[in-house]
Amino acid sequence: MLRLALKAGGNVRVPMKVDYGVRALVDLAQQGSVRPIRTNEIAKRQHIPEPYLDQVLTNLNKFGFIRSRRGPRGGHLLAREASDITLSDVVAALEGRTPPLDCILNADDCVLSGSCTQRDIWSGVEDAIQSVLTATTISELANPQVPVTVIR
Numbered sequence: 001m002l003r004l005a006l007k008a009g010g011n012v013r014v015p016m017k018v019d020y021g022v023r024a025l026v027d028l029a030q031q032g033s034v035r036p037i038r039t040n041e042i043a044k045r046q047h048i049p050e051p052y053l054d055q056v057l058t059n060l061n062k063f064g065f066i067r068s069r070r071g072p073r074g075g076h077l078l079a080r081e082a083s084d085i086t087l088s089d090v091v092a093a094l095e096g097r098t099p100p101l102d103c104i105l106n107a108d109d110c111v112l113s114g115s116c117t118q119r120d121i122w123s124g125v126e127d128a129i130q131s132v133l134t135a136t137t138i139s140e141l142a143n144p145q146v147p148v149t150v151i152r
Helices: 016-031 039-046 050-062 087-095 119-135 138-142
Strands: 066-069 075-078
Touching: 016 039, 016 050, 016 075, 016 087, 016 138, 039 050, 039 075, 050 066, 050 075, 050 087, 087 119
Parallel strands: none
Antiparallel strands: 066 075
């Protein structure tokens, strides 16, 4: 499950770590696998502060999305095909899977669950978000000719 912040007006806010992680993966997918791409190159193209990007790339490497190599010929490459990496995978790795309300995973955690009018709504919101994230791959975002799946 995804933990998103809702801003005033009902807008969903994606955590910065997820935004930067997705942008870095899209950048790597667009560059291809000819040579490792250095952190500073990605940071410059994506307008991401390099020290923070370095932390995000370390996590992406830890979770198997990229392969990283140090040294003069070092850099980063996708470890999997971009078409095999979903936004749901990236969010789960970088932010964890936390529902918007704790009771969505376990209704017994809330004394009001039997009469709660919000639980079903938030569960539906969570399901809709997960559906879009699971259906969207890094390849789709990296290749503008491929339409991105959006459910409305």
